[in-house]
Amino acid sequence: MLRRSFVTASTGTVAAVAVPMLATQPAVGISDVRRLHKDVADLTVLDDQRGGHQAMEAAALAGARKALALQHKSAMDPIRGRLYSAAADCIGLAAWSCIDARDPEHAQQHLERAMTLAGLARDSGAQFRIWTFMSMLANQLGDYPQALAAAQASRSTGAARRDIRRPEWIAFYTRGELDGLTGVTLGLSGSRPQAEAHFHRCVSALRPDQHRNRALYLAYVATEQLAQGDAEEAVNTALKVVTLPAATAGRTSHLLREFTTILTTCAPRSTAARAWADRPLTATA
Template sequence: MAENKNGSLAAWMTAHAISAAELADAVNTAIASLTGRGGSTSERTVFRWLSGENRWPQERQRRALETVTGLPATALGFVPRGRSSSIPIPPPREDPADMKRRTLVTGGIAATVAAAPNASRVRRIGMSDIERLQRQFARVIASDHRHGGQRAIELRAAALADEALNLQNAGSATQRVRSRLYGAAAAFRSSAMWAAIDGRRYTDAITHMREAQALAELSGDQAIKFRIWSHAGTLYRHMGRPADAFAANDVARNLTITRQDPLFASLGLARQMAIHGLAQDTSGLRRAFDQAQAAMDRADADAYRPVWLTAFYDQAELHSLALSAHLAAGDHPAAEYHAHRCLAALRPHMVRSRAITTARLAHAQLAQGAPDVATTTAMQIPADAATRHPRVSRMLQEYSAALRAVSPNSPTVETWTDHTTTWRMTG
């Protein structure tokens, strides 16, 4: 049976750093989004696809796989049996934006029907559904910190946003639960937005941003509004648009939650600092860092905060944003200082952040005339991050060009070239 193994699907999973269990989960989420009913795909199902034991999955699974991967089933190594399934499923080519708009409009209608006297047989949506979505959201956050920027993370988060919206139509619920559902959908959509930003897919990120902003308004959730507008500032910063970045980040910083919790205020100031760096405003940069640090020091460590914030924002992230700001402003000694502080404080699960910080440190050291030290630093980045994370790969390509410009035909360039060749072979 070895010749029947599905190498195409295995290659896609490897390239996107997604396990069999994660793929099964993503497929089930997509099935729920497409049909309104959950799927039953298991880890064993995926193993049967990989081994070639099942060479043509049932139609709803194929359609879900195409949604998750963005590829037709045949491009994933599946072979048609020559007959179609009778399982009904919505048309495959519907514009996702149209589906979201229809879902948002019909959500209000469903709420009205659920409140009618004859709705006693309609399913009751409650806090247990919200808690299940929150557990899935925590897994998306954890996957992002391990891999970051992957298309699979973006698609999975977007599909989970659709699942949260579909629950609006699945039964009756209190207004509080409906608001929480919109908040969950906004949270998932903002994670899709962040994955697209991290993967440098800026057009996709803008689409997710607009959906997330509309959902956040429906939810009334200040924390998720802050996340989305703060991400918008980061998006525009990465696109080289400091004026738009300042405007978006100011929306986040002016929300009530920044006056209620100093940690939110600190993050808003820290991202403002990074924009000051892009704008070459070194005095504004330093002032924002001091203010962000002071706000962080005032924050109650025991206060309840959403998982997306507690999973990443801490002293290490503040130094990471300072590193980015000083690097953009051309203050390389300060950038190196903050890089070392960041690396010393990073939590073990922040795999993506460690790779990004290390790449930035190498740039700062090279700019100070230390190509040997910088190259030793860059070589510490793991092969999978160097070859699979778009932002890290881009920074290392820029590092290669800068190294060759600074130290052409040197043994250091040869060492770096040999190392990157090994990365490509093992990554």
């Protein structure tokens, strides 16, 4: 009888101790996931405005660390998957920032980690995006077979087979972006006037908030004008680029450096070259 009383008392004590411990243990819910996805959306807007830069890479990695830290708290399995998904999105954005800034080594490291997290999340949308970034990185490095293979892998994901609701990161892809990509293709094939025409259409169709793309595609316009021998008009266009917020970041900065090299090689003593050399010192091209 005494033993039964002891067991009953002990069980009650253990239960009394265990319940408060569980009650005070923080749990992760849908509101935490929504906050993380808001962070991803904000980073996407920052990319549209400024392009790839170290501050954006650091912010994206910090977002991933926040998402992964929540894995140590109590959560249902679907919530855990969405935490992995948010971390994959953040690290994917860090990779994209490095691709845009021409930092392939860090981009590759981020992409490999992001793909692992997307696999843990079983998120085909994240996998689609990361394969796309891998294709772009391979193309940037001149590894065209791998670029094609990665693009084909993106098309085989579940997200590509379904017409899912478009996330924030695809919002940049407008009719103007299609003209811009057409211009890039035509420029690479040597069809300079047609490429310039598409770039002009692209710039005209951009939203007011797309600062990065406006700077990028205006830089392409300047490059095509220079390739057609119109150095003065090309410099006038390039001088517009350097006044834009995103002129010193990512691919735009790289294009302007190429523009400088071509101009000083082809027409080093021209009036246009002198005007470009005297551009504002805030321009880093």
